[in-house]
Amino acid sequence: MISKAKALVSILLALAILLVAGAATAAGLDAFSGKSGKIDIAGGTAHIPVMKEAAKRIMQTSPEIVITVAGGGSGVGVQKAGEGLVQIGNTGRAVSDEEVAKYGLVSFPFAIDGVAVVINPKNSVKELTAQQVKDVYEGKIANWKDVGGDDAPINLYTRDEASGTREVFWEKLLKKGPIASSANVVASNGAMKTAVAQDPAAIGYVSIGHIDDSIKAPLLEGVAPNQENAASGTYPVARKLYMNTKGEPEGLTKSFIEYILSPEGATIIEASGYIPIKK
Amino acid sequence: MFAGCAFLAALAVAFIFCFLAWFSLPLFSGGRLAPLFTWVWNPMQNQFGILPMAVSSLMLAATAMLGAYPAAVGLCFFMHGLGPSRLAGPLMSLVRFMTAVPTVAYGFVAAILLTPLLRQTFASGTGYCWLAASMALSVLILPTITLIVDGRFSNIAPGLRTTGEALGLSRSQILLHLVLPQSRRALIAAAALGFGRAAGDAVIALMLSGNAARVPHSPLDSMRVLAAHIALVLATDSQSEAYASLFACGLLLFAVIIAVNAVLRLLDRESSGGPGSRG
Numbered sequence: 001m002i003s004k005a006k007a008l009v010s011i012l013l014a015l016a017i018l019l020v021a022g023a024a025t026a027a028g029l030d031a032f033s034g035k036s037g038k039i040d041i042a043g044g045t046a047h048i049p050v051m052k053e054a055a056k057r058i059m060q061t062s063p064e065i066v067i068t069v070a071g072g073g074s075g076v077g078v079q080k081a082g083e084g085l086v087q088i089g090n091t092g093r094a095v096s097d098e099e100v101a102k103y104g105l106v107s108f109p110f111a112i113d114g115v116a117v118v119i120n121p122k123n124s125v126k127e128l129t130a131q132q133v134k135d136v137y138e139g140k141i142a143n144w145k146d147v148g149g150d151d152a153p154i155n156l157y158t159r160d161e162a163s164g165t166r167e168v169f170w171e172k173l174l175k176k177g178p179i180a181s182s183a184n185v186v187a188s189n190g191a192m193k194t195a196v197a198q199d200p201a202a203i204g205y206v207s208i209g210h211i212d213d214s215i216k217a218p219l220l221e222g223v224a225p226n227q228e229n230a231a232s233g234t235y236p237v238a239r240k241l242y243m244n245t246k247g248e249p250e251g252l253t254k255s256f257i258e259y260i261l262s263p264e265g266a267t268i269i270e271a272s273g274y275i276p277i278k279k
Numbered sequence: 280m281f282a283g284c285a286f287l288a289a290l291a292v293a294f295i296f297c298f299l300a301w302f303s304l305p306l307f308s309g310g311r312l313a314p315l316f317t318w319v320w321n322p323m324q325n326q327f328g329i330l331p332m333a334v335s336s337l338m339l340a341a342t343a344m345l346g347a348y349p350a351a352v353g354l355c356f357f358m359h360g361l362g363p364s365r366l367a368g369p370l371m372s373l374v375r376f377m378t379a380v381p382t383v384a385y386g387f388v389a390a391i392l393l394t395p396l397l398r399q400t401f402a403s404g405t406g407y408c409w410l411a412a413s414m415a416l417s418v419l420i421l422p423t424i425t426l427i428v429d430g431r432f433s434n435i436a437p438g439l440r441t442t443g444e445a446l447g448l449s450r451s452q453i454l455l456h457l458v459l460p461q462s463r464r465a466l467i468a469a470a471a472l473g474f475g476r477a478a479g480d481a482v483i484a485l486m487l488s489g490n491a492a493r494v495p496h497s498p499l500d501s502m503r504v505l506a507a508h509i510a511l512v513l514a515t516d517s518q519s520e521a522y523a524s525l526f527a528c529g530l531l532l533f534a535v536i537i538a539v540n541a542v543l544r545l546l547d548r549e550s551s552g553g554p555g556s557r558g
Contacts (some may be wrong), residue, residue, distance in 0.1 A: 073513065176323070198406075
C-alpha cells in the first residue's frame with residue numbers, strides 16, 4: 001500500500017516538474033533555444049539563489065549551454081569580471097569610480113534587498129529609532145535598559161568592510177557614523193544570524209531575506225522592516241543587487257542579463273526573497 | 280625522487296614569497312608603509328593600522344601553544360610508560376583521527392557549544408573572544424605536536440627503557456631524564472610546526488575570536504588575527520588602500536612564522552654538540 005502511494009507521489013512530482021519546465025519554456029527562454037556556449041558567473045553571495053535558478057532553467061531547455069555560478073563576495077565579482085575570468089561579476093554594492101575606470105565595467109541592477117536591525121527573540125525591545133541604533137553602534141548607549149529593554153549590557157555585532165550589507169547599513173542607517181571598535185565582526189549574513197540567535201544581549205543587522213524565527217527585527221521608526229516596505233521606499237535601509245560586465249554585454253551574456261530582467265526573471269527574484277527591479 | 284619533491288616544495292615557498300613581495304612593492308614607495316604600522320584599523324576614516332592584528336596573532340598562537348604543547352607532551356609521556364600500555368593504541372588512533380577533522384568543524388562546534396558556555400560562565404562579553412579561539416586552536420594543533428613527539432619517543436623509548444630499568448630508574452625517571460633530553464630536536468620541530476599552524480589558521484580565529492580590530496585587554500575580549508583579517512578584507516574593493524594593505528599583512532605573517540622557525544633553529548644549533556642532544 002505504502003509503496004503504491006509512494007509511486008503515485010513520485011509520478012505526480014515528475015508530472016509537476018514537467019509542467020513547470022514546460023511553462024518555463026513558454027516564456028523568456030526562447031532567446032536561448034538552439035544556442036550553445038558557456039557563461040561563468042562569480043561574486044556577491046546574496047545573488048547566488050537567483051543566478052542558480054536562472055541557470056538551471058536555461059540549461060534545462062538548452063542543454064548545449066553551460067552556466068557556472070560561484071560566490072566569493074562583491075570584491076571578487078569586480079575583479080574576476082574585470083580581468084575577464086568570468087562574464088558576469090555580481091556585487092551587492094555599486095561599483096566604485098576607480099573600479100569602473102580601471103576595468104570599464106557596466107552595471108545592471110536587478111533586485112532590491114533591505115537590511116534590518118536584528119535582536120535576540122528573548123529581547124523585550126519592540127521598536128528602535130534610527131538615532132538609538134546610531135548611538136548603540138557608536139557605543140554611547142551600552143545598556144538595553146536605555147532603549148526600553150532589560151538591564152543588560154548590549155553586545156554589538158557588525159560585518160566586515162567588504163560586506164554590501166554593512167555598506168548600506170552604515171550609509172543609510174548610521175549615516176556614515178562611527179562603529180565602536182569593540183564590536184564583534186562576523187563574515188556573513190548566516191554567521192550574523194547564528195551569533196544573534198545565540199546571544200540574548202546581541203544587536204546585529206542582516207539582509208531581510210535572511211530573517212526567520214531564530215532572530216527578531218524590531219520596528220525602525222515605527223516601520224516594519226520587510227521587502228515590501230523596502231521596495232516602496234517606506235523602509236529606507238535598502239540596497240540594490242547588481243550584475244556587472246566588462247564593457248557592454250554581448251551574445252549569451254546579454255541574453256542571460258535580459259532574462260534576469262524579464263518578467264520570468266522577476267518571479268525567480270521574488271522566490272529568492274528579493275524585490276525585482278523593472279528594466 | 281624525494282629530493283625533487285623537496286626542491287619543488289621549496290620552490291613553491293620561494294614563489295609565494297616573491298609573489299607577496301612583488302605585490303607589496305608599491306607599498307614601500309611614497310610613504311604608504313608608515314600608515315600601516317599604526318594601531319587603528321578604521322578604513323572608513325582612512326586608517327589602515329595592522330599592528331593590532333599582528334600582536335593578536337602572536338598572542339593567540341602563544342596561548343594556544345600554552346594549552347596544546349604541555350598536553351601533547353604529557354600525552355606522549357602517558358602513551359610511553361606513565362599510563363597503562365593497553366590505552367596507548369586507542370589514544371594514538373584518536374590523535375590520528377583528530378588530524379583528519381576539518382578546522383571548520385572545530386570552529387562550528389565551538390561556536391555553537393563553547394561561546395554560549397563562556398558567555399554564561401563569565402557573565403561578561405559575548406563569548407566570541409581570545410579564550411574561545413585559543414581553546415579551539417589548542418585542540419587543533421594538539422595532534423600535530425603529539426604525532427611529531429610520539430614519532431621520536433617510539434624510536435628511542437623502548438631501548439632506553441631497558442637501559443633505565445637496568446639502572447634501577449622508575450618509569451617517570453626514564454622518561455624525564457633519558458627520553459626527554461634525547462628528543463630535543465623533535466620537541467623543537469613540534470613547537471615550530473604547532474606555532475606555525477596556530478599563527479596561520481584563519482578559520483577558527485574568524486569563527487570564534489570576535490574579530491574586533493584591537494588588542495584585547497582580557498581573555499574574554501574580542502580580537503582579530505592577521506589571517507582572519509586577510510579573510511575578512513579580501514572581498515573589499517580591489518582598488519582600495521585596505522585591499523593593498525593585505526599584502527603587507529601576508530608578508531608580516533610570513534615573516535613572523537619564519538622568525539619563529541629561525542629562533543627555534545638557533546635553539547637547536549646551540550644545544551647540539553653536547554651529549555644526548557641528537558634529537
